[in-house]
Amino acid sequence: MLTGHGDDAYRYEREIIADFSTNVWHGGTPAGLKAYLWENMDRIERYPQVLAENLTQKIVKHHNLAAEQVLVCNGTTESIYLIAQLFSGSKTTILTPSFAEYEDACQIFNHELSYLPWLQALEMPQLRSDVVFICNPNNPTGRYFADLQFWIKRSPGCIFVIDEAFIDFTEGLESAIDLVKKYRNVVILRSLTKTYSIPGLRLGYLLANDEIISQLTAIKQPWTVNVMAQAAGEFIFEHYDQVQLPMATIWKAKAEFVNQLRQNEAIVVEESETHFFLCKTLVRNAAQLKDFLIQNHGILIRDAGNFRSLTRQHFRLATLTPEKNQLLIEALKAWTKLHY
Structure with a gap:
């Protein structure tokens, strides 16, 4: 599959300010x-x-x-x-x-x-x-x-x-x-x-x-x-x-992120033992949600509808910084208010 993976911000003219689509560590390369x-x-x-x-x-x-x-x-x-x-x-x-x-x-x-x-x-x-x-x-x-x-x-x-x-x-x-x-x-x-x-x-x-x-x-x-x-x-x-990951920081950020996401009645968050996890939108589909987030908020998610056995409603998120996580929380509230 040459296309259809995450981290595809290069395909969009809109500047991406928060990329939740890739499960690569967001903290950047090791010092030095x-x-x-x-x-x-x-x-x-x-x-x-x-x-x-x-x-x-x-x-x-x-x-x-x-x-x-x-x-x-x-x-x-x-x-x-x-x-x-x-x-x-x-x-x-x-x-x-x-x-x-x-x-x-x-x-x-x-x-x-x-x-x-x-x-x-x-x-x-x-x-x-x-x-x-x-x-x-x-x-x-x-x-x-x-x-x-x-x-x-x-x-x-x-x-x-x-x-x-x-x-x-x-x-x-x-x-x-x-x-x-x-x-x-x-x-x-x-x-x-x-x-x-x-x-x-x-x-x-x-x-x-x-x-x-x-x-x-x-x-x-x-x-x-x-x-x-x-x-x-x-x-x-x-x-x-x-050069190892700050796992205590990552898990704390993820727990807070997931807790806030679960307060959105139009979003279902599935269990995960990593910093990334699957969600489902209960309105429309993940492709439409992805487009909404890009065009209106400069936020990128991973449309997971092309994974075998998943649905068109599935999307994947990775945990970023608390500040960027909050941007997505607010953007999803706007999506829910518009469609739910």
């Missing part, structure tokens, strides 16, 4: 990162390391893995398409609703697709698929599986592709990375773009057993991760303890 990139600007005069070897070593040390278990990619999207290519023609299950690129990538590589609704997936049924894609925590719902080990053991013939792009925005959810060391049927996708506000650089990595990594490396295009993205990743892992 931009200066570091500027200091390393000369690196653009040379080709990047083919497999981001320096960054790979830092990831290896951070996660206590072997180099043969790590592959750095051009964002999680490249990881998804590589997995889909490697397992071309497989019987694949996708939990829904979820990130559209799983389905798009699998369709390109002729997977036989089936869909498992999230509530049914919570029962962890035995899977007869070759591959399953699980976004944990899930985009767009913000819900998560607390422990996937039972399911992985129950379906040993299925490759579990676990996308942890938003795990840093949760409390109480531990990564499944240690399961890579225990099971041969686990692939973990990690993103550095969401937590560290560098989506324009495109940077992520995947973790799996040595055989899967070797097979993925064999089909991977060279130089997909540019030198500035590699430099950013090196900086992040060199300063890891200093």
